[in-house]
Amino acid sequence: MRQKRAKSYRKQMLVYHHNFKFREPYQVLVDDQIVCDTHKASFDLVKGLQRTLQAEVKPMITQCCIQAIYDTKNQEVIDLAKTFERRRCNHPPKEAKSPLECLTSVVCIDGVNKHRYVVASQDPKIRSTLRKVPGVPMIFMNRSVMVMEPLSRTSEKLSSDQERRKLYKGLNDPLASGTPGAAPQEKQPPNKKRKGPKGANPLSVKKRKAPPLSHPTVAQSSSPANSSQEKSDVPSSRRKRSHKSSHKSKVEDSSNIPSGPVSD
Template identity: 45%
Template sequence: MRGKRSKQYRKLMQQYGLNFGFREPYQVLVDADILRDADKFKMDLVGGLERTLHGQVKPSSVITQCSMRHLYAAATEPGVSYLIDKAKTYERRRCGHHPDDHPTPLSAKECLASVVDPKDSKTNKHRYVVASQEQEVRKHMRGVLGVPLIYINRSVMIMEPMAGATSENRDREERGKFRAGLKRGSGSLKRKREDNDNGEVEGHDEGGKPRKKTVKGPKGPNPLSVKKAKKRSTEEDATRWEDIKMEAPGEGSAEQKDADSGVKRKRRRKHKSGANGEEAGEAEPVLEVE
C-alpha cells in the first residue's frame, strides 16, 4: 500500500472512531464474492483488512448464514470447497433467515442490510465494517450512517471515502459541539458590570462573589528613579534647633528696639591702628533719623 493512500485510510478510521465510536478489534462483515476474489488474487484477506483499517481485526471475520448458503450452492465449482473450509473458520453471524422460512438464500444486499441495520433506522448500531464486492451492497450501505466500505480492485484492497450522508452527519455534530462549547464558555465568562461613583467597576467572578476592580489612572514616578530622603539623627536635629535659636534675635535686643523705634542702625567698622601707633577704639555708633 502506498504511503499517501495509507495515510488517508488511517485518518478516515480516526474520524469513524471519533464520530461513531469504532474501536479495535474491528468487526468486518464479509460476503461470498470477496472471498472468491481474495482467493483469485492470492491475497490474505484478514491481513489485508488489518493493513487497510490500520488496526486489529477480530481473529476471524464475520460471515452471514446466507453467504455460507451461497457457497454451499456453488460447491461443485472448482476451488469452492477450499473457500467453504476457510469460511468455516470465520465467525458465523446469525441473520435470522432460516432455510425453513427462506428456502432460497437472500441476496447479499438484503442479508447484510438486515444485519447492519435491522430496524431500518439508517444507523450502524453494532459498528460493522462491510467488505463486499457487489456494487448494490455498497450503494445501499452509503445511505446508512457510519459504515466503512471495503472492496478489492485488481488485487488492491480499497476503502471508500466517507459517504455523503455520513459526512454531513459528522459536520452537523461537530457544529453542534462547537456551538455548545461557545455557549458554555460565554456563560462562565459573562460578567455584569456597574459603574460606581468612586470610579470603580463591580463584577462577579466565576463563583458568583462580587468583586471590585479599580479603574486604571495616571501612574506615579518610578520609585527606583526617585532620590531617597536622608534620615537625620536625633543629635543633628537638636544641634540644628539650637543654631536656629541663636541666630534668631531676642525680644530685648538693640536690634529689636531700633526696629520698633524706626531708627536704622549703621554697620560697625573696626580700624586697625591710628597715626601714633595706638589701636583705635571702636567707632561710636551714629544714629540716623529717617
C-alpha cells in the same frame, strides 16, 4: 502512493472512531464474492483487512452469505469461510436471503449502523445501498489491491453536524455524544429548599457545663476526723486578727497603773 493511501485511511478511521464510536478490534462483515475473489487471487483476506484498517479486525460472515458459498461447491472456499465468525441474521438456511437483503438487514437497524460494522463487499449494489446508512466503512478489492471507499455524503454530513454541535454546545452536551440518533437526556428538576423553622445558631447557644465527676474518696473524707485533720494540714491563707477582748484587757491594765508618785 501507498503511504498517501494509508494516511487517508487513517484519517477516515479517526472520523469513524470519534464521531461514530468505532472500537478495536473492528467487526468486518464479508460477503460471498470477496471471499471467492481473494481466494482465487491467492490474497490473504484477513491480513489485507488489517493492513487497510491498520488495526486488529474480527472477520464475520452471515448465514445467508455462507449459504451462497455452499452453492459454489468449492470446498477450499467453504473451508475458508468456516474460519470466520458466524453472524446470526435470523434467516433460516432453507429460506436464505440474497447477500444484499441479508447484509442490509444486519447493518441498517432503524437507519443506523448500530453494531458498528465494516462491510467488505465486491457487489456494487450492496455498497451503493449501504452508502445511504451513516457511519458504514466499506472495503472492496480493485484488481489485487484492497481499497477503502471515502466517506459517503450521509456520513460526512452527520460528522460535520456533530462537530458543529460540539463547537457551539460543548463536549458534555447529550446531542454531541457521538451516537447518531441519540435522544437528549431529560433534565432533572433542581432540589427545592426546605421551608420551615430553623434551629438555633450553634455559635450563639451557651454550652452546657459538664457534671462534676464523683470520686470514691469523697465519701471517706466526709467523716469529721478526716475533715479536721485535712483542715489542720492545709495552711490557712487568711490573716490572723486579734480579738477585741484581749485588746480591752490590755487597756484596763494600763489604766490601773498610777500616773504620779506614790505617797507614804
